[in-house]
Amino acid sequence: MLLCLTANHRNASFDLLDRLSVAAPSATAELVAQSTKVRGAVVLATCNRFEAYLDVDPSDATLLESGSDAVQATVQTLGAASGVDPAELQGAIRVLRGDDVAHHLFSVSAGLESVVVGEDEIAGQVRRALDFARKDGTTSSALERLFQHATRTSRHVRTTTSLGGAGRSLVRLALELASSRVTDWAEARVLVVGTGQYAATTLAALRDRGAADVRVYSATGRAARFSAKYGVRPEQNLADAIGDADVVITCTARYSVSPADVPNADRRLVIDLGLPRNVDPAVGRLPGVELLDLEVLSLHAPLPELNAASDARELVGSAASTFLAERAAAPGIVALRKHVYDALDAEIGRVTARAGADAVSADATVAALRHLAGVILHTPSVRARELARDGHADEFEAALATVFGIQIEQAPASLPAGFAADGDAEDRTA
Numbered sequence: 305m306l307l308c309l310t311a312n313h314r315n316a317s318f319d320l321l322d323r324l325s326v327a328a329p330s331a332t333a334e335l336v337a338q339s340t341k342v343r344g345a346v347v348l349a350t351c352n353r354f355e356a357y358l359d360v361d362p363s364d365a366t367l368l369e370s371g372s373d374a375v376q377a378t379v380q381t382l383g384a385a386s387g388v389d390p391a392e393l394q395g396a397i398r399v400l401r402g403d404d405v406a407h408h409l410f411s412v413s414a415g416l417e418s419v420v421v422g423e424d425e426i427a428g429q430v431r432r433a434l435d436f437a438r439k440d441g442t443t444s445s446a447l448e449r450l451f452q453h454a455t456r457t458s459r460h461v462r463t464t465t466s467l468g469g470a471g472r473s474l475v476r477l478a479l480e481l482a483s484s485r486v487t488d489w490a491e492a493r494v495l496v497v498g499t500g501q502y503a504a505t506t507l508a509a510l511r512d513r514g515a516a517d518v519r520v521y522s523a524t525g526r527a528a529r530f531s532a533k534y535g536v537r538p539e540q541n542l543a544d545a546i547g548d549a550d551v552v553i554t555c556t557a558r559y560s561v562s563p564a565d566v567p568n569a570d571r572r573l574v575i576d577l578g579l580p581r582n583v584d585p586a587v588g589r590l591p592g593v594e595l596l597d598l599e600v601l602s603l604h605a606p607l608p609e610l611n612a613a614s615d616a617r618e619l620v621g622s623a624a625s626t627f628l629a630e631r632a633a634a635p636g637i638v639a640l641r642k643h644v645y646d647a648l649d650a651e652i653g654r655v656t657a658r659a660g661a662d663a664v665s666a667d668a669t670v671a672a673l674r675h676l677a678g679v680i681l682h683t684p685s686v687r688a689r690e691l692a693r694d695g696h697a698d699e700f701e702a703a704l705a706t707v708f709g710i711q712i713e714q715a716p717a718s719l720p721a722g723f724a725a726d727g728d729a730e731d732r733t734a
Contacts, residue, residue, distance in 0.1 A: 305362040306446060308400040308408055309378055312417070313352040316396040318524070323386045324393075325349040329436065331385035332356070336442045338381070341374040344444025346437040346451060348412070350429050356382065357409065357451075359444040375399055406450060407624040413458040414620050415467065421613050422467040425501050427458040450627075457623040467616045475502075475509045477601055478553075478575050485573050485594065486551060489513040495539065495549035496520045497582065498556030499530035506555050506577065507534055521545050523559040543567060551575065554582035563587055629693035636701045637685050639710045648677050 311321060332345040344359035360374040379397070383390040400408050408417075413430045415422045434451040437443040461467055486492050494515050496503050499522040510518055519537045520527050527538035539545035542559075546552055547567035554561060555577040562584045566572070569592045576583040576597040588595030652670050688700045704710040 305360055305402060306405040306450065307358040307360050307374060308355055308405045309358070309375065309397045310353070310355040310400065310408070311393075311396045311398075312354070315398055316354070318352070320388060320392065320396055321352060321354050322524075323388050324354040324382065327386040328354065328356075328382040331381050332437065332442045333440045334385075335378060335381040339374065339377040341372075342377060344437075344447045345378075345442045346433050346447050348430060348433040350426065352418075353412070355412070357405065357447060359446045403624075403628050406453070406627050407621070409450060409454045410457045410620045410624045410627075411617070413454040414461040414616055415458070416613060416616055416620065422616075424462075427455070427462075430458070431455055449631075453623065453627045457620060460623065461616045461619050464619065465615045467613060474577060474598070474601065475506050475555075478577060478596060479509055479513055481596060481601065482551065482573055482575060483513070489515045492517065492550045493548060494518045494551045494553065495545050496536075497542070497552065497554040497559060497561065498522065499524075499526040500556065502555040502577065503530070504534065506553055507536065510553075519545060519549070523556070546572075554578055556582055560584060561587060563590055566590055566593060568592065626693060629697070630689055632692040632697040635712045636697065636704055637688050639712055640684060640688075640704055640708070641681055643704075643708055643710050644677050644681060648673055 311324065313321075329347040329349050332347050336342055336345050341361045342358055343361060346357045348355045348357070356378055358374060358378060360372075379390050379393050382388070383393045409430070411417050413427055415424065415426050418426055430451065434443065434448070434455075437447070483489070489510070492515060494510060494517060496506055496510075496518060497520075498506075499520060503520070507518060507520075519539050520530055520534075521539040521542050522530065523542070527540075530536070531538040542561070543565050546561075546565060547569070549572070551573045552561075553575045560582055561574070561576075563586050566574075566587055568590075572593050574583055574587055574593060574595045576595065581597060583595060583597065585595070585597070587593060588597075652673060684700075688697070691697055691700045701712045704712065
């Protein structure tokens with residue numbers, strides 16, 4: 305069974321996420337080695353997200369409870385590695401189980417759960433998380449299939465919707481609208497709040513507009529490094545930096561600008577590109593301040609990108625349903641293949657025993673029989689997946705019991721050797 309322990313910008317402090325992201329990923333090998341309930345683990349750690357994806361023993365009777373053995377073992381191990389009190393970690397995480405895990409990871413990988421919806425970095429981080437688990441030997445066949453499907457889904461979302469370009473388009477739309485308020489970008493003093501990829505994209509768009517005086521502020525102390533890389537001026541105090549700016553652009557996961565951060569001014573333009581909001585709407589009601597946020601942007605010039613998330617969510621939901629249907633069909637498909645190949649192996653044993661010196665002919669016969677078995681199994685396997693996608697996997701399993709006497713007890717922990725994870729039976733050559 306699959307579990308996901310997630311702590312992110314919506315339910316955990318960034319201090320906690322920072323501590324987890326540094327040390328906890330290296331603890332997964334210890335977790336898998338020491339826990340009898342955890343068969344595999346992949347950790348996804350970013351600046352605003354920490355998630356542990358687990359393949360656990362479904363016989364754990366407490367699995368549907370927050371105090372399950374697998375959850376407790378994970379909390380204890382990750383907490384000890386990162387110096388986080390287990391009680392604090394337990395209170396910050398949300399536990400997802402079964403079908404919800406696939407829906408969540410597919411949505412995360414597509415950028416739908418990011419601070420800036422549609423951001424591109426997360427897809428690469430998901431791929432690297434699986435690579436690290438492979439290197440550490442902590443992945444499992446169930447987690448491999450889950451993460452590979454998530455990666456394919458994120459690519460499909462980016463190639464068939466406008467979500468992948470949403471951030472870049474919204475930045476440029478915001479600056480286009482702001483240009484009616486900014487007389488000369490070359491003379492404007494601009495403050496960018498944030499130092500991530502979205503901030504870099506914003507800076508590029510500003511320079512295309514001719515902005516020369518750009519400063520950057522980061523609540524996490526990363527302004528100096530960002531400034532050195534991109535040639536802008538770092539700021540240490542947010543209120544002072546806002547007080548000295550004509551235009552403030554927020555695009556960060558780690559800060560919310562409140563009225564207390566904004567000194568009185570004759571005129572100041574604040575652009576909030578964050579989702580969720582980076583700027584308290586009350587800032588827009590301050591004297592001399594005009595606030596442009598995503599809601600205002602959509603009213604002024606609606607873009608397909610602003611609705612792209614709903615299209616992407618439909619694709620993610622469909623992909624997750626297909627993945628889950630294939631998992632539901634897997635026990636029946638595996639049982640049928642085993643039944644056919646067991647019979648085939650018995651027949652091959654008799655053929656090779658009789659072959660004697662004619663070994664070359666026997667080898668050719670074995671190869672032909674194995675290929676024939678794969679051909680015979682193809683259509684039932686496809687039909688099983690179709691039935692599962694329609695919610696009728698039980699009909700296929702009932703047919704196996706009626707026709708072949710095959711009884712399906714439970715989903716296997718992993719596919720037997722010789723069977724493809726996502727396709728039809730592999731031709732098993734002698």
